[in-house]
Amino acid sequence: IPVCCIGKTRRNWKCWNFLCKFVLHVTFSKCNRLLTSQIISYYDSINQCKKELPEYFNFASDVLDEWLRLEKDGRRPANPAFWWVNDEGEEVKWSFEELGFLSRKAANILSEACGLQRGDRIIAVLPRIPEWWLLNVACMRTGIVFIPGTSQLTAKDLLYRLQASKAKCIITNDTLAPAVESVMPDCQFLKSKLIVAKGRRDGWLNLKELLLVTSADHKCVKTRSEDPMLIYFTSGSTGSPKMVVQSHSSYGIGFATSGRYWMNLTPSDIMWNTSDTGWVKAAWSSVFAPWICGSCVFVHNMPQFKPAVIAETLSRYPITAFCTAPTAYRMLVQHDLSSYKFMSLKHCLSGGEPLNPEVMAKWKVQTGLNIWEGYGQTETVTICANMKGMEIKPGSLGKAVPPYDVQIIDDHGAILPAGVEGNIAVRVQPKRPFCLFSEYVDNPEKTAASVCGNFYVTGDRGIMDEEGYVWFVGRADDIINSSGYRIGPFEVESALIQHPAVSESAVVSSPDPVRGEVVKAFVVLAPAFVSHDPEKLTHELQQHVKKVTAPYKYPRKVEYVQDLPKTATGKIQRKVLRNKEWGRV
Template identity: 65%
Template sequence: MALAAVHLSLRIPGAVSLRAPLRALQLCSRCYPGHASWSYEAMKQQYRPEIPEYFNFARDVLDRWAEVEKEGKKSKNPALWWVDGAGEEVRWSFEELGVLSRKVANVLSDACGLQQGDRVIVVLPRVPEWWLVNVACMRTGTVLIPGTQQLTAKDILHRLQKSKAKCIITDDSVAPAVDSVGAECQSLKCRLLVSEGHREGWLNFRDLLKQAPSDHQCVTSRCGDPMAIFFTSGTTGSPKMVEHSHCSYGIGLTVSGRYWLDLTSSDILWNTSDTGWAKAAWSSVFSAWIQGACVFVHKMPHFDPRIVFESLSRFPITVFCSPPTAYRMFVQHKVSSYRFRGLRHCVSAGEPINADVVQAWKAHTGLHIHEGYGQTETVLVCGNFKGMRIKPGSMGKPSPGYDVKIIDEKGNVLPPGKEGDIAIRVKPTRPPFLFTCYAADPEKTEATIRGDFYVTGDRGIMDEDGYFWFVGRADDVINSAG
């Protein structure tokens, strides 16, 4: 559905116009004239974001899509479509998402006593409450720290002590581990349990949600204010706290939503990432909702190719995102016996994908797999964008938000064909779509800079056509099994 005719001023008192950075609310990649001949160079020329002084994704994007819904100028797809595989479904419009997230914001502010800038650890599986807490943290200005349910008591202790979080939100499966270490965390003031039952020392999320009022005044957050912290999962050394601002993901992931995922408000996106990883924020929150697309979620406690195939066949999912490991599993099963009638676009990220997997998937579905490359510290760095010629195994070309180069150990740019470190130019101007810092660790933050560049820690090569190829990690290996 073309939204080119929708007029949204998106002005905030004391801020510059948000119309330019969030033109996703008015235009999408498939609305541009001549999309059939859409080119990488055209994308680079059209991507000209402006960074306002103040920005809050909940108010400036989600609430605006709710207004579009009320005016009848958006597709009928919900904002969130959650299924559990056993017949239970949740469908929330942007308006309903707004009402419920305001109630959760009041729970955080009133019952939990949290203030703007306080940190909240959230360890939940793929349940609707995870999305509500994400949005409520934006509304209150509290800093979200997601975690996977694979965390041990030792992991939880490290995160609580390192982050000095004042609140943790989790369910019955993780609460015992929190109780076993909670006494050692002086900053922890509130424990919020997402459960039908009750537990001593914990507030019950669902009870409080029923009682909470639905009116809430969103905080005024500056673009550079901290919005979220993601603990990296390197296999050597302690995990680092990667801090992101309100604009780094909230505006920076426009590139992913519009150009890599190729989303419009008529699309339904299914991203299979675990809620504990930054990829869930990338594609299951910001990239999709920037474009007004529907986020599809299958509870799926354990990854099962059969469930994936059945869901792609049963539900009108149009865009699908999953890691290379999953695609390798898919092509080893009887994918040819299924028909994914709604599916039109597939993407993958996390590691290079083998050419034979790409070819097998294409043979079964008729669709290419568009690879992308990024880190917890970044938004999309390189990608095989819609309309580009795909070179199987390549991570594609640089995102228009970054100036990406291959550099040597002295920070010099290397020519095509030479292996070196994948780096992003940060001088004279640091891109606003990079992480702010490694929280409480200025030395590690500074160590990422070499000359005029932020060094990703990954090795790569750029070919003569400007495509980038991943070679390997320069330091520790990232554990992306989730």
């Protein structure tokens, strides 16, 4: 400490006080890094293949309860484990101790009030409300298999999921309760119904009421690493949605590496991921990755995506890490962000679909921050990512994330050289990565078809460069084959969005008597261009694409639309447009 600080004047006292705080901050930060390494380094080392997968693992007891213990000992920052807000100004904050207390109550409700046993399946169709997180953890504690679903499911969707999964319990709110009741006669496996609502409903158990009277005395079951923990319904290129099962270790341990190196999380961070609870990205970035790193999970209960609400939230709350879909980033950069100050934000992430380099550049100009893109599927944890310390190549998915060996292969399973387009694949022989999904439930044919030679095939097309960066081309069934040229829609969409007239676009194949298929673009115009002459504007867009990318990729057909069909999570549904174009509707 400098001699000048050892005085009694007000100025010297301020200097002394500042230096003491600085030393404490540095010391605490160092301890914080050590604590982080104590917990996630063990699981990270499993991903790095330095340690064997444990025989038994449960995320609730082995991760969440460990952070609870460190929190009680004062060895974790004074940071909530969970922080929920809504537009009405309501807030819910839980420490890891409170999360543990409430989730044990919820676990007893599932076992006692609902009569569920280890291995049973429940479907949870809830918006972004705190109870969704409690039930997620409660299922881990009881060994019950958790099946999330988006709140936009219809009665037909619910019936299919209840019948296919043989779920014994469904959990929802007042909005979807009537739809569940309408299909009840055809759901012979369903034994109990749990509602999250303020008032009672005939035939339903009320979670809020039960939480008030149920004991928190619960002992977590001992689950094996390979025991099923989660099931997600995921759409394929053909047929009904498939059930993807993930084990306790696949997500619970598998996200240690990406949480630490892609999301760059520590116990001091507050992570906000905007995903709907029915989308697998909610499990990735709102449960497993942040909590394995001891971070705070931040949630804003937004019924609809509004750029102004996003910007205001990032300005108002001390959010340090932010993850949203490329569609959301596209909307945000079109919004005027100049009046907002994101004082705490330091790390931005994207996933779910490819991110246009143009959007990435605009975000950097407006916020000063990069967007670190990651890539994976419901069947996997993060496959590729732009991780800290790496050079970001705009438009690239980054490099393979351990323990995955990612390669580009042909249709026979042979590895292709750098720069050659093929199937993005993950090596599964001689040893299958522990964080790859277990199977498609009750669908051995689909499970077997996902493997080609020594590789699991993602169904996505891509290119790997000389440095190991992977570049997304498109879904295998989205590829446009025009006069022998294979054209990925994403590259054309990226070119289109660079034109000021284009707010959003979706590119699909369209039948052509000469070329077999041609590129067609569905374009949502920016407000300033709505009244422009469509014929002249089409020609201008076509010329623009020819200049930005290879001329043969330009859209020979352009249709202007008010909006594009999207999933509940904001992904553009090219399949809907393609089916319409080919008369398959």
